[in-house]
Amino acid sequence: MQANNHLVQTIDDLIQETYKATEPGAAVIVVKDGEVIFRKGHGMANLELGVPIEPDMVFRIGSITKQFTAVAILMLVEQEKLSLDDSISKFLPDYPTQGHVITIEHLLTHTSGIKSYTNMPEWLSLWRKDFTVEELITFFKDQLMDFAPDTRWAYSNSGYTLLGAVIEKVSGQTYEQFIQQNIFTPLGMKQSYLDSTSRLIPRRADGYDKDSEGYVNAPYISMTQFFSAGALTSTVDDLAIWDAALYTEQLLKQETLQKAFIPHQLANGDPTSYGYGWGISEYEGHLQITHGGFIHGFLTYAIRMPNYRVFVAVFSNNGGVSSALLAFKVAASVIGKPYKDPIVIELGPEAIARYEGVYKTNDSEESRITREENRLYSQVMQDPRVELVAYTPNEFFIKGNSPVRFRFISDASEAVIAVEMLGYSGFIDVARKVDENAI
Numbered sequence: 001m002q003a004n005n006h007l008v009q010t011i012d013d014l015i016q017e018t019y020k021a022t023e024p025g026a027a028v029i030v031v032k033d034g035e036v037i038f039r040k041g042h043g044m045a046n047l048e049l050g051v052p053i054e055p056d057m058v059f060r061i062g063s064i065t066k067q068f069t070a071v072a073i074l075m076l077v078e079q080e081k082l083s084l085d086d087s088i089s090k091f092l093p094d095y096p097t098q099g100h101v102i103t104i105e106h107l108l109t110h111t112s113g114i115k116s117y118t119n120m121p122e123w124l125s126l127w128r129k130d131f132t133v134e135e136l137i138t139f140f141k142d143q144l145m146d147f148a149p150d151t152r153w154a155y156s157n158s159g160y161t162l163l164g165a166v167i168e169k170v171s172g173q174t175y176e177q178f179i180q181q182n183i184f185t186p187l188g189m190k191q192s193y194l195d196s197t198s199r200l201i202p203r204r205a206d207g208y209d210k211d212s213e214g215y216v217n218a219p220y221i222s223m224t225q226f227f228s229a230g231a232l233t234s235t236v237d238d239l240a241i242w243d244a245a246l247y248t249e250q251l252l253k254q255e256t257l258q259k260a261f262i263p264h265q266l267a268n269g270d271p272t273s274y275g276y277g278w279g280i281s282e283y284e285g286h287l288q289i290t291h292g293g294f295i296h297g298f299l300t301y302a303i304r305m306p307n308y309r310v311f312v313a314v315f316s317n318n319g320g321v322s323s324a325l326l327a328f329k330v331a332a333s334v335i336g337k338p339y340k341d342p343i344v345i346e347l348g349p350e351a352i353a354r355y356e357g358v359y360k361t362n363d364s365e366e367s368r369i370t371r372e373e374n375r376l377y378s379q380v381m382q383d384p385r386v387e388l389v390a391y392t393p394n395e396f397f398i399k400g401n402s403p404v405r406f407r408f409i410s411d412a413s414e415a416v417i418a419v420e421m422l423g424y425s426g427f428i429d430v431a432r433k434v435d436e437n438a439i
Contacts, residue, residue, distance in 0.1 A: 010333050011038050018326045019043045024208040024215060024297075024318035026326070027055045029236035030334060031311040034244060037334075039236070045205040045317065047215060058191055058204040058233050059315035060223075061300045062293020065232040067260075068179055068242075069163050070108055070277030074256050075182060081170045084108070091166045095137070098145055104166065106149045107159040108276040109264035113145040116156040127221040133165055133175075136227060150267040153274065154361070157229040164228025175228050184238075187245050192234040195223040201233060207297020210320040218297025218319060230295060236313040243304055243311040261289055281422075283328075284337045292324050301327040308335045342391035351393060352376050354416050355408050359431035367431050369419070378406065 011030060019025035025043015029036060041053035076082050084105040088095060106112035117123055117140035131139070140158045147154070164175045171178050176194040184192045193201060197220070207218035223231045245251055260276035273280055279290045286307045293300040301324040302313040312331045314323040332339045352371050359367045367380045369388075376396065379385040388396035388406055396406040405422040418432045 007333065008038055010338075011330050012040070014326060014329050014333070015040065015042050018321060019316070019318060021052075023047075024316070025053050026314050026316035026318070026323060027053055027057055027059065027205075027236045028315075028326075028330070029055065029240050029311075029313050030330060031240050031243065031309075032334060033309045036240065043318065047206075047208065053205060053317070054203075056191070056203060056235055056237055058193075058201055058235055059300060059317060060195055060207065060293070060295045060298040061232050061234050061239075061315065062226075062230045062295045062298060063157075064234075064239075064291050064293040064300055064302055065226070065228065065230045066160050067277035067291060068183060068232060069160055069167070069175075069228045070260055071251060071257070072167050072175075072178055072182065073104065073108065073163055074252055074260065074276070076167065076170050078252060078256055082166070088162060088166065091169045092137075092162065095162070096141055100145070100149050102149050104163070105264075105276075107156075107163050107166075109153070109272065109274055110155050110159060111150045111153055111264060111266065111272070112156060112159045113147040113149050113152070113154075114156050114158045114162070115140060115143040115146050116154070116158050117143075117161075118157045127219065127225070129225070130222045131224045133161075133168065133227060136161055136225065137165060153264075153266070153272040157226070160229035161227050167228065179232070183242075183251065187241050187250065189234065189238040189241055192232065192238045195226075195231050195233045197221075197223055203235075204233065205317045207295070207317045208319060209297055210318075221296050223295075226295065230293060234315075236315055239302055239313045239315075240311060243302075243313075246304070247306075247309075261287075283332060284335075286335065288331075294319075299323040303327050303331045305331060305335060310334050341389075342397060345390050345392070347374075347390050347393065349374055355419075357416070357433045359419055360434050361429050361431045365429075365431070367419070367421075 015028055019042055021043060023043055027041045030038035039055045041055045041057065043053050045051045045053045045057055077084060082104060086104050088102050088104065089097060102112050120140065167175055167178055208215045209218050246257065260278060261280060262275050263280045264272045264274055266272065281288045286305055289304045291302060297317060297319045299316045299319060304311045310331055312327045314327040316323040329339055352374060355369050355376060356371050357369055359369065365381060367378055370377050376388040377385050378388055387399040389399045390396050394408045398404045407420040407422065408416050409418040409420060411417050416433055418430055421429045421431065
């Protein structure tokens, strides 16, 4: 199948609207029915040397690593070396579970309750430190759990670090050796590695952030800190190889692999939007299997839409621009359903005022909803403030062509108690109202 010229131009236009040619940009690949229909680098791989991005360049992929860790665990399940219902104490007997049974599946689905070390304030001063796996686990293992296992969902890099330790314990190999020998080498992913800040990696792009004066080199961070939760590097070409393999049984039986693409249900039956290493959502009634990654100076995103056999990967070295939004818009265009904002409705001041307040997620991320005249705004932690526009009496989207949704939830007395944040990332985050007057 050849992509039509109009579609190619549409994709190219979206990329150029997102990244300037003279600034850090992205490598992009689009696959439809097993054929690459678009592949391009746009922007600069190195600002100081004036090197442009080419599509075969290597990027830190951040938390896209988690899907490789999840598949590695499922390989060990098929080999009958572990079970998803096994307690982690079976493999990591010294890990303090604080009186709870924490299973492998809890770790895979971010429902363990183990605090993510990247949410610990003391982590911020340790970015330059090299950790062994044991030291990294020791760093977070005595933190109080955020909740009892399987009662909530909260993203946890600690959980995926423990999965890497389990892989090493069960296989007798390092995480790097296992992934290389069981995934990268068999599939021919020749430009994928466990990253190291000292290792020479050919064709590696540099990462950039942006401050008030312009682009700067991203802060140094030791990649030992991300391990099986986020330390892999790769190319969009290799990710397309990976995606193609997921339609086959090269790595796993389809019966086993499909478990990764089913949203996990909590113990009380409430659904999450996460399987094993992937976010699960829908767009226009069609399944989206997605994940992104963020490491200083790098934002990556990959979407697979199996109903259409579509795969889109956007790997960016621009830490200030959403690769997720671009990937989503490209995928929507490829399936012939380009994203459009909902029809806006006007709400009166009293209706708008109900939603003002401070909201907190399970991992204590704070969102402040404020009102100015008849407009509603949201600010998450130190992120820029965004305007929310209503399309139903209790549902809003971010102004400016964004598919992120805010759905406010009320109790029986019509008091607003929470807001669901639904994004193109496939995750659903719930923030509960904690103080309606603390604005």
